[in-house]
Amino acid sequence: MLLNFGKYPVVIASSPEMARQFLRVHDSNFASRPALAAGKHIAYNYMDSLWAPYGPHLRQARKIYHSEVFSANRLEEFEPVRAEERRNFLSHLGSLSGKPVLLRAHLSRYTLSSISRVAISNKYFSETEHENSVLELEELQRMLDEWFYLAGAFNIGDWIPWLDFLDLQGYVKRMKHLHKKFDRFNDYVIDDHQARRSEKDFKPKDIADILLGLAEDPNLEVKLTRDSIKALLQDLLLGGSDTTTTTVEWAIHEVLRHPHVMEKAKEELNRVIGRKRWIEENDLPHLPYIDAIIMETFRLHPQATLMAPHCAIEDCNVVGYEIPKGTIVMINAWSIGRNPELWDSPEEFVPERFVGKEIDMFGSNFALFPFGSGRRRCPGYNLGLKIVQSTLANLLHGFDLRLVEGMKVEDVCTEEEYGLTTHPKHSLSIIMIPTLPSHLY
Numbered sequence: 135m136l137l138n139f140g141k142y143p144v145v146i147a148s149s150p151e152m153a154r155q156f157l158r159v160h161d162s163n164f165a166s167r168p169a170l171a172a173g174k175h176i177a178y179n180y181m182d183s184l185w186a187p188y189g190p191h192l193r194q195a196r197k198i199y200h201s202e203v204f205s206a207n208r209l210e211e212f213e214p215v216r217a218e219e220r221r222n223f224l225s226h227l228g229s230l231s232g233k234p235v236l237l238r239a240h241l242s243r244y245t246l247s248s249i250s251r252v253a254i255s256n257k258y259f260s261e262t263e264h265e266n267s268v269l270e271l272e273e274l275q276r277m278l279d280e281w282f283y284l285a286g287a288f289n290i291g292d293w294i295p296w297l298d299f300l301d302l303q304g305y306v307k308r309m310k311h312l313h314k315k316f317d318r319f320n321d322y323v324i325d326d327h328q329a330r331r332s333e334k335d336f337k338p339k340d341i342a343d344i345l346l347g348l349a350e351d352p353n354l355e356v357k358l359t360r361d362s363i364k365a366l367l368q369d370l371l372l373g374g375s376d377t378t379t380t381t382v383e384w385a386i387h388e389v390l391r392h393p394h395v396m397e398k399a400k401e402e403l404n405r406v407i408g409r410k411r412w413i414e415e416n417d418l419p420h421l422p423y424i425d426a427i428i429m430e431t432f433r434l435h436p437q438a439t440l441m442a443p444h445c446a447i448e449d450c451n452v453v454g455y456e457i458p459k460g461t462i463v464m465i466n467a468w469s470i471g472r473n474p475e476l477w478d479s480p481e482e483f484v485p486e487r488f489v490g491k492e493i494d495m496f497g498s499n500f501a502l503f504p505f506g507s508g509r510r511r512c513p514g515y516n517l518g519l520k521i522v523q524s525t526l527a528n529l530l531h532g533f534d535l536r537l538v539e540g541m542k543v544e545d546v547c548t549e550e551e552y553g554l555t556t557h558p559k560h561s562l563s564i565i566m567i568p569t570l571p572s573h574l575y
């Protein structure tokens with residue numbers, strides 16, 4: 135579908151074949167992003183990787199992510215950190231036994247804590263005011279939510295440039311305000327890391343240390359500036375927390391709506407893991423039904439309903455259509471996931487459709503590609519998937535999940551709230567009763 139939306143022509147690709155055309159066949163031409171206000175005001179003038187135009191800075195950033203952040207060795211090195219954070223999260227939920235628990239709030243705190251320990255270490259924010267912390271966790275969470283909201287908002291000035299200066303919806307003002315808060319936080323983190331570098335016996339212990347080390351490398355193709363380091367670290371906190379939280383949240387909503395799915399998942403976990411321990415990351419390849427639940431969640435509730443916007447670098451002919459330079463391309467993952475020509479009973483949550491099937495989710499199958507495909511594919515997909523799988527499996531294994539009194543299965547929300555990512559419109563309070571031996575919590 136081709137639309138003319140003010141300044142930009144927009145193409146919406148709603149079939150696997152068109153997604154393949156843009157993300158595989160013509161990937162190199164559609165690997166850029168439009169220069170929207172969000173990238174300018176809340177991503178250090180397009181210096182992060184999400185909003186960066188395609189070019190040497192982005193290629194280098196992705197290379198650094200690939201080799202220094204998400205490589206198999208790095209993921210293994212930080213596995214104990216993830217395990218510790220997961221145990222803390224599960225123990226905390228255990229201590230809330232019988233009380234209504236707003237699951238999203240706890241999930242967000244845990245995923246943010248897991249990713250930030252790896253990216254910047256964990257001392258800069260805390261649940262309450264703390265000697266070393268610059269922010270309270272709740273405030274940081276509000277900033278991340280505001281970031282996702284503004285990054286996905288339809289800002290009129292982006293599309294009708296002569297109205298830009300009026301900032302009719304007030305979004306640019308909010309972006310500038312948010313940027314100031316993030317920048318203060320990021321500055322503090324960088325200064326503190328830089329001070330540590332001069333200490334005797336200094337050893338890099340997180341991604342911020344690694345990036346600051348790379349900034350001193352004279353052979354880098356594009357110099358890593360202070361702003362680009364701040365932007366890349368911010369990307370990790372943002373990319374790593376909201377997506378994983380929301381995927382687990384949707385999966386729990388669906389499992390609660392489908393008690394037989396919950397039973398089958400628990401049966402698999404009891405058979406493979408037993409009742410005497412939690413699930414570790416190396417158990418995950420042996421849990422095909424948990425995997426099927428996650429794939430079905432990605433199909434019905436893709437995190438990025440329209441992916442992040444892609445942008446044509448040059449004029450290009452795609453299956454006979456002339457697409458001019460600068461056209462914005464949106465890939466409609468939501469409608470591909472619900473297309474009756476691709477999926478039986480597409481509106482129903484049926485994990486069984488994936489059981490026993492070899493399905494690639496990482497960009498070669500254009501019916502299900504939750505992490506995108508091609509040059510802009512999510513660089514954190516392997517970390518994201520580990521967090522989602524291990525969190526969901528342990529929640530189902532270690533707790534009896536019940537709806538609060540008076541709530542019926544059909545009351546569990548499936549309505550969506552759109553932003554750059556798509557959340558359930560109403561977060562769910564549930565009762566969580568621990569079911570494993572008490573010393574495990």
Ligand code: HEM
Pocket residue numbers: 183184185196249369370371373374375377378381437438441442443504505506507509510511512513514515517518519522
């Ligand atoms: C369930 C987990 C996740 C899902 C579903 C997901 C999904 C996505 C999607 C759909 C995109 C856009 C692809 C496109 O434009 O074609 C993306 C980009 C990105 N993701 Fe993820 N993601 C997840 C986890 C993570 C994690 C854990 C991180 C980092 C810690 C991360 C960092 C990023 C970054 C930096 C980009 C921008 C890449 C670029 O534009 O070149 N994501 N992700």
